[in-house]
Amino acid sequence: MISEKMKNLVKNGSAIRAMFEEGKIMAEKYGKENIYDFSLGNPSIVPPECVKNAIIDIVNNEPEMELHGYMNNSGYEDVRKAVAEYTNKTYGTNFDIENIIMTVGAAGGINVTLKALVNPGDEIMVIAPYFGEYDNYISNFDGVKVMVDADTEKFSINFKDFENKISAKTKCVIINSPNNPTGAVYSEDDIKKMADILEKKQKEFGTSIYLFSDEPYREIAFNGVEIPYVTKYYKNTIVGYSYSKSLSLPGERIGYLAVPRELDDFEDVMGAMNVANRILGFVNAPSLMQKVVKEVIGNTSDLSVYEENKNILYKALTEIGYECVEPKGTFYMFPKCPISDDKEFCKKAKDFRLIIVPGSNFACPGYFRIAYCVDKRVVENSINSFKELMEYYK
Amino acid sequence: MISEKMKNLVKNGSAIRAMFEEGKIMAEKYGKENIYDFSLGNPSIVPPECVKNAIIDIVNNEPEMELHGYMNNSGYEDVRKAVAEYTNKTYGTNFDIENIIMTVGAAGGINVTLKALVNPGDEIMVIAPYFGEYDNYISNFDGVKVMVDADTEKFSINFKDFENKISAKTKCVIINSPNNPTGAVYSEDDIKKMADILEKKQKEFGTSIYLFSDEPYREIAFNGVEIPYVTKYYKNTIVGYSYSKSLSLPGERIGYLAVPRELDDFEDVMGAMNVANRILGFVNAPSLMQKVVKEVIGNTSDLSVYEENKNILYKALTEIGYECVEPKGTFYMFPKCPISDDKEFCKKAKDFRLIIVPGSNFACPGYFRIAYCVDKRVVENSINSFKELMEYYK
Numbered sequence: 001m002i003s004e005k006m007k008n009l010v011k012n013g014s015a016i017r018a019m020f021e022e023g024k025i026m027a028e029k030y031g032k033e034n035i036y037d038f039s040l041g042n043p044s045i046v047p048p049e050c051v052k053n054a055i056i057d058i059v060n061n062e063p064e065m066e067l068h069g070y071m072n073n074s075g076y077e078d079v080r081k082a083v084a085e086y087t088n089k090t091y092g093t094n095f096d097i098e099n100i101i102m103t104v105g106a107a108g109g110i111n112v113t114l115k116a117l118v119n120p121g122d123e124i125m126v127i128a129p130y131f132g133e134y135d136n137y138i139s140n141f142d143g144v145k146v147m148v149d150a151d152t153e154k155f156s157i158n159f160k161d162f163e164n165k166i167s168a169k170t171k172c173v174i175i176n177s178p179n180n181p182t183g184a185v186y187s188e189d190d191i192k193k194m195a196d197i198l199e200k201k202q203k204e205f206g207t208s209i210y211l212f213s214d215e216p217y218r219e220i221a222f223n224g225v226e227i228p229y230v231t232k233y234y235k236n237t238i239v240g241y242s243y244s245k246s247l248s249l250p251g252e253r254i255g256y257l258a259v260p261r262e263l264d265d266f267e268d269v270m271g272a273m274n275v276a277n278r279i280l281g282f283v284n285a286p287s288l289m290q291k292v293v294k295e296v297i298g299n300t301s302d303l304s305v306y307e308e309n310k311n312i313l314y315k316a317l318t319e320i321g322y323e324c325v326e327p328k329g330t331f332y333m334f335p336k337c338p339i340s341d342d343k344e345f346c347k348k349a350k351d352f353r354l355i356i357v358p359g360s361n362f363a364c365p366g367y368f369r370i371a372y373c374v375d376k377r378v379v380e381n382s383i384n385s386f387k388e389l390m391e392y393y394k
Numbered sequence: 395m396i397s398e399k400m401k402n403l404v405k406n407g408s409a410i411r412a413m414f415e416e417g418k419i420m421a422e423k424y425g426k427e428n429i430y431d432f433s434l435g436n437p438s439i440v441p442p443e444c445v446k447n448a449i450i451d452i453v454n455n456e457p458e459m460e461l462h463g464y465m466n467n468s469g470y471e472d473v474r475k476a477v478a479e480y481t482n483k484t485y486g487t488n489f490d491i492e493n494i495i496m497t498v499g500a501a502g503g504i505n506v507t508l509k510a511l512v513n514p515g516d517e518i519m520v521i522a523p524y525f526g527e528y529d530n531y532i533s534n535f536d537g538v539k540v541m542v543d544a545d546t547e548k549f550s551i552n553f554k555d556f557e558n559k560i561s562a563k564t565k566c567v568i569i570n571s572p573n574n575p576t577g578a579v580y581s582e583d584d585i586k587k588m589a590d591i592l593e594k595k596q597k598e599f600g601t602s603i604y605l606f607s608d609e610p611y612r613e614i615a616f617n618g619v620e621i622p623y624v625t626k627y628y629k630n631t632i633v634g635y636s637y638s639k640s641l642s643l644p645g646e647r648i649g650y651l652a653v654p655r656e657l658d659d660f661e662d663v664m665g666a667m668n669v670a671n672r673i674l675g676f677v678n679a680p681s682l683m684q685k686v687v688k689e690v691i692g693n694t695s696d697l698s699v700y701e702e703n704k705n706i707l708y709k710a711l712t713e714i715g716y717e718c719v720e721p722k723g724t725f726y727m728f729p730k731c732p733i734s735d736d737k738e739f740c741k742k743a744k745d746f747r748l749i750i751v752p753g754s755n756f757a758c759p760g761y762f763r764i765a766y767c768v769d770k771r772v773v774e775n776s777i778n779s780f781k782e783l784m785e786y787y788k
Contacts, residue, residue: 001511001602001604001658001659001662001663002510002511002659002662002663002665002666003509003510003511003512003513003535003666004513005513006509006510006666006669006670009666009669009673010662010665010666010669013665013668013669040464042463042464043459043463044459046458046459047458047462051462052453052454052458055449055450055453055682056449056450056453056454059446059449059450060446060450064440064441064446064642065437065438065440065642067645068441068445068642068643068644068645068646069436069437069642069644069645070434070436070644070645071645104498104647104675104676104677105675105677107672107675107676107677108675108676108677109675110675111674111675112675115397115400115534116396116397116400117395117396117397118397119397119398119399133672133673136672136673137673137675140509140673140674141397208395210395248458248459248462248463249462250462250463250464250677251461251462251463251464251465251678251680251681251682252462252680252681252682253498253676253677253678253679253680253681264395265395265396268395268396268404269395269396271396271404271407272396272397272400272403272404274407275400275403275404275407276400278501278527278530279403279527279530279531279534280505280534280674280675281498281499281501281502281503281504281505281506281531281674281676282498282501282502282647282675282676283498283499283501283644283647284645284647285647286645286646286647286680286683287645287646287647288449288645288646288682288683289680289682
C-alpha cells in the first residue's frame with residue numbers, strides 16, 4: 001500500500017539496516033573495540049564549548065515567545081544578518097538578510113532549492129563519485145539525474161564529459177567540495193573552468209543553469225588549502241551550508257542557503273524557496289538553534305583531529321600499497337580496491353573486522369570509502385587489518 | 395525560471411506578505427495597541443517553565459555527542475518510548491518504540507506520511523473548512539484533493555457527502571479535531587460513524603484507506619470535552635502530533651507520528667515513513683528538542699487562557715448578532731459573515747481595525763476566522779469594533 005517510488009527505497013533501507021545489524025553482531029563477536037567501523041559520516045569530536053554556553057545563555061536571556069515562536073519562514077532576521085556578515089567578512093561576498101535562508105540542515109536546503117526550481121523532466125547533473133542521497137532528492141521532484149563520469153585521476157571534474165552532457169534541459173548542477181566520498185577539493189582553476197563552460201552553455205541554450213554548491217565540509221580543509229567561494233566565480237550559484245560537521249551538530253538540523261543578488265530571477269527564486277521551506281513541512285529552521293548559530297558564528301569543533309587521522313591513514317595505506325588520491329578535506333578517503341569488485345572487497349573486509357563502504361554506493365565502482373571520523377586509536381589499530389586485507393589479495 | 399508548481403504559490407505568498415505589510419502600516423497609523431490582529435495561529439502564552447529547565451538540565455548533563463548527533467531517522471529510542479508510554483497511559487493505546495516516529499512538527503509528519511503513501515493521482519480527502527496548507531502538502535506528491543462539503547450546522551462531518559466522494563482511488567483522509575478554523579471537536583459518535591463508512595468502503599473497493607488525524611490542538615479542549623483517540627476506532631489511522639501549540643514551541647519544529655501495529659502493511663508503511671523522513675531532507679526531528687519532549691512530557695503551557703478568550707469573545711459576538719458555532723477547542727472561532735462576500739467583509743473589517751481571515755481561505759466562503767491566541771485585553775478591546783462592523787451592515 002506504500003507508494004511505488006518508496007518500494008525500492010524501503011528495500012534498500014532494509015539492506016542498510018541489515019548491514020548495521022551485522023556490525024552490531026560483529027561487535028558482539030569480536031568486542032566493540034576490535035571492530036573498525038568506518039561506515040558512517042557522523043562527526044567524532046564534541047561541539048565547541050561555546051555551543052553549550054550559548055544555549056544556556058539564550059534560554060536564560062532571550063524572551064521565550066520570540067525564541068521558540070514562529071518567524072519568517074526564511075529565519076530570524078538577526079540570525080540571517082549575522083550569517084551574511086560573517087560570510088562577507090570571511091569570503092568577501094556582498095550578502096545581506098535578503099540573501100540568506102535558514103534551513104533544516106543541508107539536506108533541507110537542497111530539497112528546498114530543487115522544489116523551487118525543478119519541473120518534472122528537468123535535468124539535474126551530479127559529478128561522480130557523489131553522495132548517493134542526491135538521487136533521492138532529485139527523484140522527490142521528478143528531476144532526471146545526469147551523471148558526469150568520474151575523473152579518477154584527481155577526483156576533480158571530468159570537464160569533457162561535463163560539457164558534453166549539459167543540455168537545454170539542464171536546470172541545475174550539484175557540486176560538493178570538499179567532497180564526500182573522495183575528500184577532493186575543487187581548485188580555483190576547476191571552478192573557473194566549470195563556470196566558463198556553464199556560461200557558454202547558458203548562452204548556447206538561452207537558459208539559466210543553477211549551480212548548487214553543497215558545502216557542509218567547507219571548514220574541514222587540510223594543510224591550509226583554499227576552498228573558493230563559488231558565488232564569486234559564477235553568479236547563478238546557490239550555496240547550501242550545514243553546521244552539522246563544523247560544529248558537530250548533525251542531529252540539530254541547522255544550516256542555510258546563500259544566494260547572490262545577481263542570480264537570474266533572484267526575487268522569484270528567493271520567493272519560491274521561502275514558500276518551499278514552508279510547504280515541504282520544514283516551515284522554518286529550528287528556532288533555538290538559529291539563535292545559537294548567531295551567537296557562536298565563526299567557531300568550530302577541533303577539526304584538526306580529522307587531518308591527523310587522514311595523515312596516519314593515508315601514509316599507512318599508501319605504504320601498504322593501496323592506490324589513493326590524498327584527501328584535501330572532509331573526513332573521507334576513497335582508495336582503489338585491489339580487485340575490481342568493490343562489493344566483494346568490502347564484504348571480505350569484514351573478515352578483517354573492517355567496515356567500509358563500496359564505491360558503487362557513490363556511483364564509482366572499484367573504490368571504497370573510509371569515513372575516518374572516528375577515534376584516533378581506531379585508525380591506528382585498524383592499519384594491520386588493512387594490511388592483512390591487501391595481503392589476502394596479493 | 396522557478397518551477398511551474400511554485401509560480402502561483404509565490405504569487406499567493408506575496409499576497410499574504412502584502413496583507414502582513416498592511417497590518418504593519420495599520421499599526422503605525424492607529425498605534426499597535428489599537429489594532430486587533432486576529433490573523434495568525436501563533437501561540438500567545440509562554441512555554442511552561444519546565445521547558446527552559448529541561449533544556450538547561452539536558453545540555454549540562456547529557457553526553458554532547460549523543461545529544462547533538464545523528465540517531466535513527468525515526469528518533470531517539472528513549473524519546474519514542476516516553477511518547478509511547480505517555481500515550482498508552484493517557485489514551486489507553488498499546489504503543490511501543492516501533493509505533494512512534496519523531497518529526498519536524500506536524501507539517502513534517504503530514505509530508506512524511508503522504509510521501510510514504512501517495513502515488514500521483516491518488517485521492518486525498520479533506521473536510522471543509524480545512525487548513526489551506528493541506529492543498530500544498532497534497533500537491534507536493536501529485537495527489538488529487540477531494541473535498542467534503544462543509545457541515546455548516548455543527549462543523550462536524552457532512553457524512554452523506556463524505557460517503558459519496560470516497561472512491562477506489564481514495565488513499566487517505568485528513569481530519570483535524572480540534573479543528574482549525576472552526577474550533578469544532580469530532581465526538582465519539584462522529585468518529586464511529588466515520589470509521590463505519592471507511593470500513594464499508596474499504597470492503598467495497600478492496601483497498602486500504604488511511605485516516606490521517608492531524609492533532610496539534612489535542613490539549614486545547616474546552617470545558618472538559620473529550621477528544622476521542624482515533625486509532626481506537628479505526629485501525630488504519632495515523633496520528634500526527636505537534637508540540638507547537640501545547641508547549642508554545644512552534645519555531646522548534648518538534649512533533650511525532652503514532653501508528654498502531656494493526657494498520658494495514660504496518661511494517662512497509664513504517665519503513666517508508668522512516669525513509670521519507672530522511673530523503674525529504676528532514677533526516678530526523680531536532681535532537682535537543684526530542685530530549686526536551688521526553689523530559690517535560692505531559693506538561694503544557696497555561697492553555698486556560700484560550701478558553702477564557704473564547705468565552706469572552708463568543709458571548710460578545712453572539713450578543714452583537716453574529717451567528718457562530720461555539721468552539722469546543724483550539725484558539726479559533728469561525729462565525730458567519732453578515733454578508734455573503736467574506737473577502738469584502740474582511741476588507742471592511744480593517745476600517746474598524748480588525749484583522750480577520752476570510753473563510754474562503756479555508757474553502758468555506760461566507761465565514762471568517764478569528765485566531766484569538768492574543769492577549770485578553772486585545773479580545774476585550776476589539777468587541778466594540780466587531781459591534782460597529784455589524785452595525786455597518788445592519
